[in-house]
Amino acid sequence: MITVEHLTKTYGQHRAVDDVSFTCKPGAVTGFLGPNGAGKSTTMRVITGLTPATAGDATIGGVHYRDIPNPGTQVGVLLDASAQHAGRTGREILTLSALTMGLPMTRVDEMLELVSLTPTESKRRVKNYSLGMRQRLGIANALMGDPKILILDEPANGLDPAGIHWMRSLLRMYADRGGTVLLSSHLLHEIEVIADEIIVIGQGRIVAQGTKAELLATAGTYVRAEDAAALGAAATAAGLTVLASGDGLRIEADPLDVGRIAAQQGLVLAELRAADGAGLEEMFLQLTSETQRDVVASTAGGAA
Incomplete structure (x- = not known):
């Protein structure tokens, strides 16, 4: 479970996240929505220990991300598909992840097959990948350690319709097995299709949250x-x-x-x-x- 309690993050006079609280439960996909600059990415960076909070707290399974032993086996993270070593091949990136987490090398081939990157594509340098291919590689990296929790920021960017359908099916299957998914996206239709819970943020504050059925019930x-x-x-x-x-x-x-x-x-x-x-x-x-x-x-x- 992901728990965010009264989280605030300021940069000088700018308050990027303002007293944000929510939880993401096992067995559910939580959609995190908001306009550009609303505070989604900042919140995710705080949860994953990349940005310190000004006030409040964010924990995963009751502990801070930095205190999780071998975190890749517990939490899969994809915040920026372009933030991968451009000079390495896709296979090299996954191999390094497997070595870091102490996983067998067979896991590399399993992940490449899961995200439909061919043997030829896996040997190409990431700088020659399309954005969609980088997204697939990033998702493979996030899933490498078979984590119980996924935190994904705009993972559908650059994917074609078939790729979006594939990702939707993958995340649905993951949640149905008891996994916890926090998913940020501007593709509102995809969130509407896949999300069980929805959080809407604007100007750093939560403006609505609840189950999809609850938020869409007052249709008039x-x-x-x-x-x-x-x-x-x-x-x-x-x-x-x-x-x-x-x-x-x-x-x-x-x-x-x-x-x-x-x-x-x-x-x-x-x-x-x-x-x-x-x-x-x-x-x-x-x-x-x-x-x-x-x-x-x-x-x-x-x-x-």
């Missing part, structure tokens, strides 16, 4: 109308939150209330139902709206 009503702009304006005037959702609207109210508003305005509806889920992207944009660099058009404002 999905509605498609002949005049969506008029319905959006009427719902907004009634004090309701209105968001675009596919080719319709998601309104944070019961279907009956939305139906009443449409009837009062004489609007024709093509579809009206309780939303199955807000969708991770909508939830993410809502919760981190004050920390986004880019302005996202508001359906509520543009519906009139």
Whole structure:
């Protein structure tokens, strides 16, 4: 289990992480989401002992990372796929890891096969690897010691669709066997597919956390109308939150209330139902709206 308690990290006057607390449980994939600069990578660096905390604490299995004997056999870490010795081959990197952890050399071939790096590719220098190949090598290195816990920062960067599907299956299987996974990603759909628990961070603070079902449960009503702009304006005037959702609207109210508003305005509806889920992207944009660099058009404002 990973436990983060009241973690704070400051750099001069900048507070990168501000009183962050969460746990990652065995048997679950925990998705760690947030805009660029939100504090995800800093938190992961503190957990893995690479950056000292200003205040608070972060432990793995009840101890600090630095106090874990032969940590590669307990915790698999991939924070930056590009931070691998460019002059060495993939096989050499894995061989050094195996030697460091006291593992048999057969483990190297097992990991190369697991991440689908061919014998020819394994003999190429890392500087000639694509980003996707570096990600696969990094994941192989993280899994080398058969750890119980995985900490991965943006592991899907550079992977093609088949590679993303492979990684998703690998992590799901790992968690189903009782492993603990902390996964940071900007690929929101992938987090929505694989994560059991979700943590959303913005400006260094946790803005939401819970199971995926809990966070996506307050979906409100999905509605498609002949005049969506008029319905959006009427719902907004009634004090309701209105968001675009596919080719319709998601309104944070019961279907009956939305139906009443449409009837009062004489609007024709093509579809009206309780939303199955807000969708991770909508939830993410809502919760981190004050920390986004880019302005996202508001359906509520543009519906009139």
